[in-house]
Amino acid sequence: MAVNTDMLVFFVNGKKVCLRNVEPETTLMAYLRRDLGLTGTKNGCDEGSCGACTVMVSAYNRDSGRIVHKALTSCMVPICTLHGLAVTTTEGIGSLATGLHPVQERIVKFHGTQCGFCTPGMVMSMYTLLRSNPNPTRKQVSDSLHGNICRCTGYRPIMDAFWTFSKETCCSPENGGCCQDTDLSCPQGNSAGCCRGQPAKLTDISSLSLYDPTQEPIFPPELQVEGLCENLVCFRGRRVTWYRPVTLSQALQIKSENPDAQIASGCTFLAQQLKTCVQEVIVIDISGLKELKSHEIKNGVLMLGAGLSMADLIDLSDHGDLAEVSLVQAVPKVLESWGSQLKNSATLGGHIMLRGARYDLMPLLVAGDCFALVASKDAERKIQLKEAFLRDSNPLKPCEILISVGVPCAQKFVQTFKVAKRKHQDLASLSAAFFLGISPSEKLKIDDAQITYGGNIPSLIVPVETTKFLAGRKVSEEMIGEAMLALQSELLPFEGKGLSKTQSLWAQGFLSKCLLELIAGNQQGDRVTTNEQPDIYKSCQIFEIDQEGTFSKLKAVGQPLTHSTGEEQATGEAVFIDDIPMTVGELYMYPVLSTQHHAKITGVDLSEALSMPGVHGYIDHKDVPGVNFVFAEYADEELLATDTVHHCGQIICGIVATDRDTAVSAAQCVKVTYEDLTPVILTIQEAIEAKSFLGLPWRVTRGNLEAGFAQSDEVLEGELSTKGQKHIYLETLGALSVPRERDQIEVYTGTQLCHTLQIAVAEVLGVPAHNVVVKVKRIGGGFGGKESRSLLPSMITALAARKFRRPVRCIFNRKDDTLINGGRHPSLARYKVGFTKEGKIIALQTMLYTNGGITKETSNSVIKLAVIRGESCYNIPNVLVEGRVCRTNHSSHASLRGFGCPQMLWIVENILTAVATHLSLQPHKVRELQLYKEGETTITNCFLENFKLPKCWEECKSLADFDKRSQLVKEFNSTNKQRKRGLAIQPMMFGIGIYDKFLNQAGALVHIYTDGSVLVTHGGCEMGQGLHTKIKQIASDTLGISFDKVLVSETCTNMVPNATATVASVSTELNGRAVHAACITLVERLRPFREADPQAGWEKWVSAAYFSRVSLSTTGFVSYGDFGFDFDTCKGPDCMYLTCGVGCSEVEVDCLTGEHKLVRTDIVMDVGRSINPAVDIGQIEGGFVQGYGYYMMEEVVHSPEGKLLTDSPLTYKIPLAADIPAQFNVALLKNNLNDKGIYSSKGIGEPPLLLALSVYLATHDAVKSARVERGLSEVFYLEHPSIPANVLKALN
Ligand SMILES: Cc1cc2nc3c(=O)[nH]c(=O)nc-3n(C[C@H](O)[C@H](O)[C@H](O)COP(=O)(O)OP(=O)(O)OC[C@H]3O[C@@H](n4cnc5c(N)ncnc54)[C@H](O)[C@@H]3O)c2cc1C
Ligand code: FES
């Protein structure tokens, strides 16, 4: 069929786009960002798994006359699929200039933005829901966000913001205001109103604009006119030819002429393939074929069109004529865990054609005896899914297309199950579908059964013998036991051949659940299905806004002001590195990374890469004029490998091209040959054996260990280990280096280490530091991950910029970023603990090893802090804690929120739990017994004065109603066999102030301009933690002017030199003090003018000073605190003060699967007198959820050969909104002054992460109950992280 290249026509934000020469593999995200400059659509992963690129795509359905809106991840939308459609991005719904849309406004006013990188995607998911359904339920709102990840906020504020659009929420402008101010009843189940009684609110509901659906932009009328989409079109690119037929016969004709052609349906898989494929491809886009989107019942078989999307299939379950088709009714449960973007795009046909056991609908379709109807130009035929789709080879002939799926219209008892590391948007570890024909005449008798298992197994398993066993039997508890045994023996041959022991246990658990569900019917009682989260989430935030005392004169400090650039973030106007518009002549670089752990480089063949059109050249170690080390101080990792690589992901060279796609493709064409070297050390155990370490051991000690053990009634010894954690900040590492005159260079990047980076770039270029200017406007999430590793893109782009004398940009893709940035250190601890019969710990010896990866970097600093916190918050008289960093052939492990403490606290709390279990004591009593008190001294000589931990402990017990709920948990566990609850309360303290004394310094520069506006520059970087917001509050109150008069500039090394890194939760403390000092100087300079004319006001005083030739610009400097820890003498203190907190969590564990539900968390934090309660509560909630991920969900997995398998959000699962506690209460300690903190506040960024350990401890508690009931030992080890597989292991 001969077709010319046609014009691609679609609309973006109401403007028509007509493209004649289009590369069909271009994604919508790339087009929006690169060609239209609509950078509000963010690139967080480029593989559909983060939601940051979400946009609304609208289509006119000519048959129904309706306009349909869908949220889609634009990185998975090939541009040619948009023919005749309209796209809306966050820029299209509101802006700073035209006013924010209510969705944008609410996410800002509810403090739902931190780094802001996820924000536009969140906005567009919610906006699209509202466009389709202006009156959503709270559940619909929650469900619409399953496809969007946020690493900063902990989701609660985002959910609170968006729930206001639901009629079910009392506190919303559409529903009349806030229940605190009105007589509204509270649909969230709180008879007194959800925020009634709370002294202060984070958001003033009355300030929100009303949402009026009638004011939305209209769908382009041109796209409703017949003609545009009624003809076959073809778009020819250099590599991809894209056919868009409008009838099935056209599609089949093209397929017969191009048997190798790929079919594009939902493209959630194909889009990714097209991005990387290098051959020429023909694509037949069947997404516009009406024939494939229909359904009809013929001869007792429901034919479902292969083009129906998953969202369409869910809608079908509401069709009256399909009420009796059990399979269709089961679909919503199977797909409920999917993100809305995936449901909107993935199609039935595409899903089946992937032919994988992991895909969720496969077990259901196979157990439901479905068949595929496939067609070629000349014929149609049926293929039974069970037979053909279990094989490896494609059952379709090259000329065939899957056109529909036949579903027998049977009425059966259908149950489906799935267990995965994360409840939502995660491929199954194991899944199952059960179809049971129940006897109409005899209750609970099974006439026939079909079972299929899927998940992370080589192919679907159909346990025929078990189904035969079930057929004809009546279900009883005894029969369930027999059925499980039958299944167990049938699965035995599969074990070790793709099916693990845990998967076999899940399979049996699913069978048991299914049969128990059949018995339970709809009765209440010990229901066995735990997947569903309650629809109603509750939360409260308890804090005080200053009314008297020190704050009374302050207007901004103490107020819950919104993020200083929240509006820019929500509208997409906030500029991240890759959003900076390209300058003339700019080049793009992409690095070539080592694929080996330890090898000699025997050759680097650049010829193919350099011959590619658009490639400009390359850089390698020979281009380094200065020092070729990442950290010249350590000289242990070459920036560009010379002849040997020491870890997978090490940079060998970089390809420089005119654009990103060319640079990336060319980098992939570089052929590096290696000769393997030994040793390859990957694990801590291997490193210990090989004595492979990075530096000497670090040690903290107190008392007399030997005497302590001698005095102890009992001694326990053990070994504990934690896995790593990846940062998954949403903005990946990147930099833009711009060469200036002579050898000067400007680097735009997202780093927490401006000064270190400046020095590193200067050293690699061999120029003085004053030649290098580093600028950081904002960072799209840091969490420690933008410390040492953030140097890499800046250093290599600086080299390239110098070599080619052109600006050079490099943004790492998600997988490379995750590989290069090692993340949190895995750890291994050996301990010995001595204690009395009453549970008082007398002696503790811990030897901690961490996996540092290949270089020192921050590893020794991390382990030092871990060792310093080696007793957590417990007063143990005799202690020896040692720590040593192992050198392995992994990317360097780095800082990650908590900096060694999350590992150490996990170890200490496990030791305490072991002591409590050993003595049959309640763990919280054992904790209470050792908890530090006022007037005591820690192992690092920190004298505890004004020590708030005991108060937090008592208040948290009271807030959580701990004693009463302990009793309730016991009662629950005594009446429920398959589900057990656990409750745990856990304290934490974290030193504020960096134990390396010299780092506790900061500088600031404050200018007052003649119009009275103020520009503040300081050495800290804004990465979402609200630093600039707090700095604005401090500056405006110190100067006595309104918040809006102050602007905080980007962070730059030419304004504030030698700045300490933005780390250790101390940035507000340090930089705030420096800004305060500068502002005080200016206040003093203005004093004569103020006193001369007190009524004149700020602008007049400023003007008078200017005309009197008084300088209106000054610096501030602070050298903070007299502390520091000396490891040689064990003399401290290690910090200025301690931030304390207590967390209490309750979980419910499904004992058949090991899954858990986080029922409730209460946190009480001591943040001193909060400078900004909204920011601090945001840090607490966000830190907690990140910690929850670390302890309960996120598993870093390597292949046996050491290859990182979890290298993106697709495979590495971080918490989603659905994972947060169903009830989440956060209280800041009241009447709380800290005389060592700026404005009496305390540092907060890292400490709250540690409180998520309470979830692990609660899970431990629940597992213990189950084990006791099963007659198993109370002593057991619950591995880290507590993913379902590890919990199940502990249960058995
Ligand atoms: C971020 C993300 C998360 C995911 N999470 C999950 C999850 O939790 N659970 C789960 O089960 N799956 C998950 N998936 C996988 C998802 O189910 C599949 O990508 C999707 O079902 C494929 O459908 P599609 O219509 O997009 O297929 P496409 O990408 O359009 O096509 C897939 C393949 O099938 C071929 N094909 C498509 N239609 C036809 C046809 N009619 N006839 C012949 N060949 C055809 C194509 O040529 C292509 O080779 C996830 C995917 C992504 C990207
Ligand atoms: S960038 Fe598209 S989903 Fe992450």
Ligand code: FES
């Ligand atoms: S605010 Fe959501 S990722 Fe940072």
